[in-house]
Amino acid sequence: MSEQSVGIKVSVVIPTKNAGPILKDVLDAVFVQQTDWPYEVVIVDSGSSDGTVELIKKYSSIRLIEISPNEFGHGRTRNFAVSKSSGEFVAMITQDALPMHNKWLSSLVDTMESDPCIAGVFGRHIAYPDANPFTKEELVEHFKGFLTKPVVELDDPDRYKVDEGYRQFLYFFSDNNALLRKSVWEEINYPEVDFAEDQAWARLIIEAGYKKAYSDDAVVSHSHDYGLLERLQRSFDEAFALRRLFNYQYGQGLKYAIRGFLALTFRDFRFALNNGVFKTGVFIVALMPVDNFMRVIGQYLGAKGNRLPEFLRMKLSRDRKLMMVSMAKNSR
Numbered sequence: 001m002s003e004q005s006v007g008i009k010v011s012v013v014i015p016t017k018n019a020g021p022i023l024k025d026v027l028d029a030v031f032v033q034q035t036d037w038p039y040e041v042v043i044v045d046s047g048s049s050d051g052t053v054e055l056i057k058k059y060s061s062i063r064l065i066e067i068s069p070n071e072f073g074h075g076r077t078r079n080f081a082v083s084k085s086s087g088e089f090v091a092m093i094t095q096d097a098l099p100m101h102n103k104w105l106s107s108l109v110d111t112m113e114s115d116p117c118i119a120g121v122f123g124r125h126i127a128y129p130d131a132n133p134f135t136k137e138e139l140v141e142h143f144k145g146f147l148t149k150p151v152v153e154l155d156d157p158d159r160y161k162v163d164e165g166y167r168q169f170l171y172f173f174s175d176n177n178a179l180l181r182k183s184v185w186e187e188i189n190y191p192e193v194d195f196a197e198d199q200a201w202a203r204l205i206i207e208a209g210y211k212k213a214y215s216d217d218a219v220v221s222h223s224h225d226y227g228l229l230e231r232l233q234r235s236f237d238e239a240f241a242l243r244r245l246f247n248y249q250y251g252q253g254l255k256y257a258i259r260g261f262l263a264l265t266f267r268d269f270r271f272a273l274n275n276g277v278f279k280t281g282v283f284i285v286a287l288m289p290v291d292n293f294m295r296v297i298g299q300y301l302g303a304k305g306n307r308l309p310e311f312l313r314m315k316l317s318r319d320r321k322l323m324m325v326s327m328a329k330n331s332r
Contacts, residue, residue, distance in 0.1 A: 009037035011085030015077050016043055018050040019095035027059060029099040035106050044081045046072035075190040075197035082185055090182055092175040097222040107218035108179040119184040119210035123177040123218030132225045133277050134268050134288060146214040153211040173202035177220045184210060195241035228294050233318030235298025240305035257300040264292040
């Protein structure tokens, strides 16, 4: 990999803050990528205090930019990082997204270069080996859904107006593992939002007439096993943000929430029966319905978040900054 900016084809951008030991594995995996072209690594750190910065400085070829914690924003910081990059394309990963093979980066680029109208490519996620079996299966099924149509564009304007599921499919994008065409980013920056900046950007490129693509070969390990309260809070934040950004409805009323809970729980029990999870993780199976309940209630409350008192929203939220931003906007 060249240390010179001239001729750089891809800039790998990683935002960090207190990344922990996984970052070394991520960086080592990035630096063994096999490509026919030079690439660089740009890291923006927003106030780490756990040795993250010291670790990064051991890699002499990394371009490290340090910002204060109060300067960080999911959209803003990524825009800043991309503005400092040199590549024709920009690979976006998070500090805990571990590339699973040395062709990860070239797989993203191959997909991007298959069509000049593709503005962004997102890759597959798999769970970490020690993840909850339900987390593993959920990721498998989620990304399998993109295999039937890996390159999409807004090809049905009438359906786009009325079909929320169609819009969700078009908007899904994950910059935990993605590649941007920088010339398109120069035209359409990330929206400066504090949640789902990747999906908000995907909406803009789709509506501008660009295509979005999925690369099944560009795979990273990235997953979270949430505690029960964390699950409720994460679901609340996601539903609250996506309702505000895209007006997603998540169904209507408690009856829909109950049906959703029953469907999720039946799905997971069937998976557990068919895959021997009862034998290897009885406690995990016992907690699964409670986890699903927390997920569904979090979504239900998040979809109605604007109607809730501010103090309750703060209690329900895992992302206090998201709530503070939303309350500031509401007070204007």
